[in-house]
Amino acid sequence: DSGVTQTPKHLITATGQRVTLRCSPRSGDLSVYWYQQSLDQGLQFLIQYYNGEERAKGNILERFSAQQFPDLHSELNLSSLELGDSALYFCASSPSGTAPHEQYFGPGTRLTVT
Amino acid sequence: QKEVEQDPGPLSVPEGAIVSLNCTYSNSAFQYFMWYRQYSRKGPELLMYTYSSGNKEDGRFTAQVDKSSKYISLFIRDSQPSDSATYLCAMKKTSYDKVIFGPGTSLSVIP
Numbered sequence: 001d002s003g004v005t006q007t008p009k010h011l012i013t014a015t016g017q018r019v020t021l022r023c024s025p026r027s028g029d030l031s032v033y034w035y036q037q038s039l040d041q042g043l044q045f046l047i048q049y050y051n052g053e054e055r056a057k058g059n060i061l062e063r064f065s066a067q068q069f070p071d072l073h074s075e076l077n078l079s080s081l082e083l084g085d086s087a088l089y090f091c092a093s094s095p096s097g098t099a100p101h102e103q104y105f106g107p108g109t110r111l112t113v114t
Numbered sequence: 115q116k117e118v119e120q121d122p123g124p125l126s127v128p129e130g131a132i133v134s135l136n137c138t139y140s141n142s143a144f145q146y147f148m149w150y151r152q153y154s155r156k157g158p159e160l161l162m163y164t165y166s167s168g169n170k171e172d173g174r175f176t177a178q179v180d181k182s183s184k185y186i187s188l189f190i191r192d193s194q195p196s197d198s199a200t201y202l203c204a205m206k207k208t209s210y211d212k213v214i215f216g217p218g219t220s221l222s223v224i225p
Binding site for chain 1: 146148155156157158159160163202209210211212213214215216217218
């Protein structure tokens with residue numbers, strides 16, 4: 001158990017809908033990362049937050065947005081969902097956001113768009 | 115061409131075998147190299163971390179980085195059925211940069 005929690009574990013929704021995925025980092029970790037993992041694209045970095053501020057952006061679609069709250073938990077919002085958004089979404093946390101080896105992954109949220 | 119390439123497998127070996135997993139990359143700016151293990155339906159977990167070139171050993175696992183060839187390897191000695199998982203290589207240019215993951219190699223160790 002990495003200490004990172006993600007809810008919900010599974011989510012099934014229809015095209016065009018909006019969902020929110022939640023992540024609680026390990027105690028004391030200031031940085032949160034979001035990743036998308038699909039069979040054809042592998043593990044893709046979406047966005048990183050550090051202590052409430054956006055620090056880095058990856059291949060995140062405009063339909064997706066994220067934020068990190070004062071208590072350091074983070075939410076990833078996915079809107080106007082398409083079939084291709086079906087994937088595993090992982091959150092990871094790290095103490096500083098810079099140590100390359102310090103990313104602890106949560107168990108993921110499996111999103112199915114029908 | 116993808117930045118990081120990895121043979122997807124699946125790779126199937128008998129218990130006790132030595133396993134060699136490899137990644138190639140195209141960007142010579144990568145300096146930080148990691149190997150993650152991911153069990154089915156779980157999040158990736160860090161196995162090994164290496165900075166720049168060289169070897170690193172941790173128990174049954176050895177990571178090698180050859181920057182001149184843009185090639186990294188993970189060796190697993192005395193492989194166990196519990197090593198059956200997908201292995202992802204990952205790399206980073208600077209400590210502030212994003213991590214780029216390889217697509218992963220699926221490994222099955224048969225008892």
